[in-house]
Amino acid sequence: MADVLGAFEQAVLLAVVRLRDDAYGRAIVQEVQARLEREVAAGAVHATLERLARKGLLSSRLGSGTPVRAGRPRRYYRLQPAGIRALNDARAAVDNLWHGLKWPLIKARTTA
């Protein structure tokens, strides 16, 4: 397995998967916020997108702008095969950790 994805990296990659052809910066920020149920800094999402693209997990292309953006282009992201593998590995790792346990946990053991 290559680098293990962090939780925030998974949230960003899964947002790209969910948004399909509409996966551009602002939409990804909104999707991540909705899934994590908290406000997320745009800078954190953009830094993560840049890092994932540098690792080859995402590719990007520039699209056209709109008047509300003062004509500035949108950058659309797309998952690459390495990104799919990384997400599958991350899911398998979590499934392994939970294997044999019922979810949700009813009562945590507090004594050895």
Added chain:
Amino acid sequence: MTRKREGQVTPPRWAEWLLRLTLKRADRESVSGDLLEEYRDTVVPARGQSRADAWYLRQVAGFMWRATWVWAVLFSGAFVIRQAVDFFIPTHEFYVRSLWTTYTAIALLAATSFWSAWRSGSFIAGIVVTIVMTQIAAVLSVTGVTLLLAIWHDPATLKAAADSGGIEEAYVMPFIMIVPALIVGTIAATIGSVGRKVMRVDGV
């Protein structure tokens, strides 16, 4: 007062200018466009303009922090280490220590400015990011020195601190770094932005 441009509300111009300085050249239009779209479409209608402006400034501060924190931690780390050496290994001969500290500071200022100018393709970005970095580093340095003195404040350490320039210097010096930041930053930013053009990084 409502600011309008092209018939739509806009965030503070200076904040947008600052944001664009912190971004890579390739992302400048798309990322500033994302924030502008969110500001106009979602934040202003939901919170009103003054709170939307505050939201925008927080976003810009986040981008600025990400562009500077590594350099600021290195810069303040060098300063706090120098102070710790002066406090715990007293000497009357500061020449070699000063030489090391000075060259380390110059190298970090130059690296910050060169890197910022190179990635943004902007001479001004190199200088502004370096100046902001020194002031973040100053706050970190003062915090670090305060922690040192809070833990070790025996008479011997306080005497060593006084002999090495005084505690006042440890609290004032980090903020004065804005002056060398301006000088070194200007030179390194020139090299960074011109170097990018000469190397034809943008394919022009």
